[in-house]
Amino acid sequence: MTGLEDDRAPGAPRVLGLILAAGHSRRFGSDxxxxxxxxxxxxxxxxxxxxxxxxxxxxxxRHGERPESLGLPAQIDVVQAPEAPIGMGVSLASAVTELLASADPRHQRCEALALMLGDMPAVHSETLHALMAQARCDVIVRPRYQGMPGHPVVFGRDFWPALAALDGDEGARGMLKRYQQHVVVLEVNDPGILGDVDTPDALSSFK
Structure with a gap:
């Protein structure tokens, strides 16, 4: 078990964390x-x-990678993206397809998944707690800071099949427009929801 499921409050929504980390860091200049x-x-x-x-x-x-090579515990759950570099949407769709087919009870009983990028270490704990508390099967919860939306985005299980059907490099952005009537916006005082690390200079701001 990779999360802290047993310590969660009784009745709290069961949310699976899905972290996208199959990109190639071209703007950063290295991995x-x-x-x-x-x-x-x-x-x-x-x-x-x-x-x-x-x-x-x-x-x-990425295809063929082991968690240890990325500084992760060997026992953490990983999904390998397709071998061909065919975009974030396809990587996400592939991962959600595996989750939908999973026989793992931790996956089967989840009400939602929290979609997060692999370069966002500064999201406040309070923000994450508030997002997960809003999770339900039939809503999409998105944080917003000073008018700007960010991550993680929490997708109720009702929307997993649509995630599994994504294509191209857009990720889930189009889905947020398509299902906007189901989107719950959570206003937060947390610039960390915007803080993905695209350059070495951006990383230095977290140190």
Whole structure:
């Protein structure tokens, strides 16, 4: 078990954390997932920030990668993206397809998944707690800071089949428009929801 499911409050929504980490860091100039942040990799720091707030955690990695090579515990759940570099939408769809087909009870009983990028280590714990508390099967919960939407986005299980049908490189952005009547916006005082790390200079701001 990779999350802290047994410590969650009785009746709390069961949310699976899904972290996308199969990109190629072209703007960063090297593999930013391995960049050092306080003695651990950037990806490991992001995973560690989310884990206490979800019932289990799955990380989407590149084809053929092992979690240990990314600074992650060997026992963490990973899904390998398709071998061909065919975009974030396809990587996400592939991962959600596996989750829908999973016989793992941790996956079967989840009401929602929290979709997070692998380079977002600074989202406040209070924000994550508030997002997971809003999770339901029939809503999409999205945080917003000073008018700007961010991550993680919590997709109720009713929307997983649509995630599994995504294509291309857009990710879930189009879905948020398509199902906007089901989107719950959570206003937060947390710039961390916007803080993905695209350059070394951006990483230095977290140190």
């Amino acid at each position: 930013k997932r391995l960049a050092d942040l306080a003695g651990q990799t950037l990806l490991a720091a992001t995973v560690a920030s989310l884990q206490p707030h979800v019932s289990s955690t799955t990380v989407v990695v």
